[in-house]
Amino acid sequence: DLLARPEFKALRQIPMAQLKHIFHRHGNRSGVLNLHQFSTLMRTEPQCHPTLTKNDLDHLYLHLQDPVTKAMPWDTFMQAVHGPAAAPRPLWKLHSKILEHCYNPARPQKVQGTLCLKRWLHRYDTTGLGYLSAT
Missing domain, CATH: 1.10.238 (Recoverin; domain 1)
Incomplete structure (x- = not known):
């Protein structure tokens, strides 16, 4: 580290x-x-x-x-x-581009995969896992 x-x-x-x-x-x-x-x-x-x-x-x-x-x-x-x-980061505060990057780091501009970004966001919202690591 x-x-x-x-x-x-x-x-x-x-x-x-x-x-x-x-x-x-x-x-x-x-x-x-x-x-x-x-x-x-x-x-x-x-x-x-x-x-x-x-x-x-x-x-x-x-x-x-x-x-x-x-x-x-x-x-x-x-x-x-x-x-x-020390500083948990609420998911809703993250910029959409950053969210897309977290969802699909290989191609941040174009979200691919079986789970669409909207459903991924909804899943985080509804399961109470509303925090992402900032690293």
């Missing part, structure tokens, strides 16, 4: 609320960071580990970024740092 490396351990010591504040201050209004914003955050915030290189940060970002939008939402970052229980 990339985040188990010693240079990223400092992140786990930062309280969740403070981390969220830092994250939102650097990101856009919906709390999403691009690679440049993430890199800036990690190198300029005193609470984050000062010895991180740009290469380390690029690697971490690519590891955590959303496969469809290529950005990093707050809850993805949160789960990576504090574990999956």
Whole structure:
């Protein structure tokens, strides 16, 4: 696990609320960071580990970024740092393209298979499994 490396351990010591504040201050209004914003955050915030290189940060970002939008939402970052229980992601909040990607990672634009996307969504809604991992 990339985040188990010693240079990223400092992140786990930062309280969740403070981390969220830092994250939102650097990101856009919906709390999403691009690679440049993430890199800036990690190198300029005193609470984050000062010895991180740009290469380390690029690697971490690519590891955590959303496969469809290529950005990093707050809850993805949160789960990576504090574990999956920290920020469950309600299914209805996920963008449809991301849902399609989860349903059929090989071809996100064209959903194929025996279970259509609508029925897949309905199944998650009705079984109470309304959460997907952000990773």
